[in-house]
Amino acid sequence: MSLADQKATVAKAAESFKNENHADGNLVTEAAKAVLKESQERGGGVQMQDVVKIYPGSSVRALDDFNLDIKPGEMVVLLGGSGCGKSTALRSLAGLEDIQGGRILVGGQDVTGVPVNKRDMAMVFQAYSLFPHMTALQNVEFGLEIRGMGAAERRKLAMEKLELVGLSDQAKKYTQQMSGGQQQRVALARALAVNPRVLLLDEPLSALDAKVRVQLRDEIRRIQLEAGTTTVFVTHDQEEALAVADRIGVMNHGRIEQIAAPQDLYQRPATEYVASFIGLANRLPGTVEAGSNEAMVFGQRVPLVDGSATAGEVDVLARPENMTIRLNDQSGVLAGSGAQARVAAIHFLGSLVRIDSVISAGELTRHSGTQLEVTVQLPVQEVPAGLTIGASVIVAPRPVPAFAASAR
Ligand SMILES: Nc1ncnc2c1ncn2[C@@H]1O[C@H](COP(=O)(O)OP(=O)(O)O)[C@@H](O)[C@H]1O
Numbered sequence: 202m203s204l205a206d207q208k209a210t211v212a213k214a215a216e217s218f219k220n221e222n223h224a225d226g227n228l229v230t231e232a233a234k235a236v237l238k239e240s241q242e243r244g245g246g247v248q249m250q251d252v253v254k255i256y257p258g259s260s261v262r263a264l265d266d267f268n269l270d271i272k273p274g275e276m277v278v279l280l281g282g283s284g285c286g287k288s289t290a291l292r293s294l295a296g297l298e299d300i301q302g303g304r305i306l307v308g309g310q311d312v313t314g315v316p317v318n319k320r321d322m323a324m325v326f327q328a329y330s331l332f333p334h335m336t337a338l339q340n341v342e343f344g345l346e347i348r349g350m351g352a353a354e355r356r357k358l359a360m361e362k363l364e365l366v367g368l369s370d371q372a373k374k375y376t377q378q379m380s381g382g383q384q385q386r387v388a389l390a391r392a393l394a395v396n397p398r399v400l401l402l403d404e405p406l407s408a409l410d411a412k413v414r415v416q417l418r419d420e421i422r423r424i425q426l427e428a429g430t431t432t433v434f435v436t437h438d439q440e441e442a443l444a445v446a447d448r449i450g451v452m453n454h455g456r457i458e459q460i461a462a463p464q465d466l467y468q469r470p471a472t473e474y475v476a477s478f479i480g481l482a483n484r485l486p487g488t489v490e491a492g493s494n495e496a497m498v499f500g501q502r503v504p505l506v507d508g509s510a511t512a513g514e515v516d517v518l519a520r521p522e523n524m525t526i527r528l529n530d531q532s533g534v535l536a537g538s539g540a541q542a543r544v545a546a547i548h549f550l551g552s553l554v555r556i557d558s559v560i561s562a563g564e565l566t567r568h569s570g571t572q573l574e575v576t577v578q579l580p581v582q583e584v585p586a587g588l589t590i591g592a593s594v595i596v597a598p599r600p601v602p603a604f605a606a607s608a609r
């Protein structure tokens with residue numbers, strides 16, 4: 202949303218507020234406190250049920266029977282490539298988009314037809330969306346002012362929030378004089394100041410450089426845990442998602458393909474898309490006997506996770522850390538399981554080493570005439586002595602559960 206759109210939304214909220222005779226600051230403050238207390242008591246869980254969003258003039262379902270159930274206080278990350286519907290999901294939840302089907306509940310209440318300013322949510326965007334001619338403090342106070350909070354009280358609250366994001370010494374600075382990271386902290390403080398039942402973050406770190414991104418990401422998580430605010434965080438960056446989420450919902454074509462805790466998602470992907478979107482995966486040729494829940498890959502048995510292809514030729518998606526590598530003794534006879542490969546590159550990653558190897562097409566029982574690249578990741582101390590670029594090696598998957606896709 203552009204800054205102009207944001208201003209319009211805020212102005213609209215202010216207008217509707219005035220129309221309800223909330224001119225008396227104290228009265229509103231009391232009301233705001235009551236709302237907050239009530240929301241904490243009933244919990245700000247969120248449900249999106251079979252939500253359909255079709256943009257005007259479009260035939261595509263930007264949200265296609267989208268379902269999401271968030272527990273009070275939980276941080277859910279929506280992760281997916283560009284155009285999969287992440288922002289649409291967030292904007293629909295916020296009430297910034299009307300929806301063509303389904304319903305949305307917050308704290309058990311149906312808010313489907315409720316306007317944006319009545320949903321008790323706050324949003325932070327990729328673009329900082331601050332008022333550049335205002336100081337950090339004024340920006341944070343703004344949302345409180347339009348809610349009718351008195352000057353002294355809103356100043357105190359705004360300062361508290363600036364302190365929370367580590368900017369109390371920058372309160373008097375104009376936001377246009379601040380770095381991107383600082384501006385996004387101000388935006389976060391502004392969102393938190395209104396004590397929303399639900400905090401919505403749409404790629405809030407995408408415009409920042411790598412180091413600031415990691416810092417602020419960890420800080421957002423700390424603040425979110427401290428405040429206990431139910432949060433939806435949208436990103437296309439899997440590392441970011443894995444680092445902050447209670448649960449990650451991987452989106453594809455307007456739906457969540459799988460939602461699970463980061464580790465579960467990584468170890469037990471339920472679809473091919475999820476298996477290849479999160480983390481690296483080697484694609485190894487395997488076969489599954491009908492009725493078996495194991496695949497044979499290079500003579501090694503690999504157990505399969507739920508959702509895998511169940512019979513015939515498959516591609517097993519094996520993580521680099523779930524591969525073994527040993528030097529080929531050159532006898533030409535394979536002792537145990539594995540496939541012959543040649544080391545193409547060795548990357549030292551600190552305590553870990555990543556080894557790129559290549560299996561020539563002739564070694565493969567099933568191939569499309571091209572060689573197969575296999576990546577192996579090991580702790581430094583487990584790298585076989587004498588392993589060099591060009592070395593002949595045997596690679597094999599470990600018997601760790603993996604996802605099997607239909608063979609390509
Ligand atoms: N205002 C709009 N009008 C028409 N189509 C839109 C609009 N906004 C988004 N879309 C379309 O809806 C789909 C989802 O977009 P979006 O939610 O922005 O994806 P993401 O945030 O995951 O990149 C895309 O196909 C996009 O082109």
Ligand SMILES: [Mg+2]
Nearest residue numbers: 287288289403
């Ligand atoms: Mg988006």
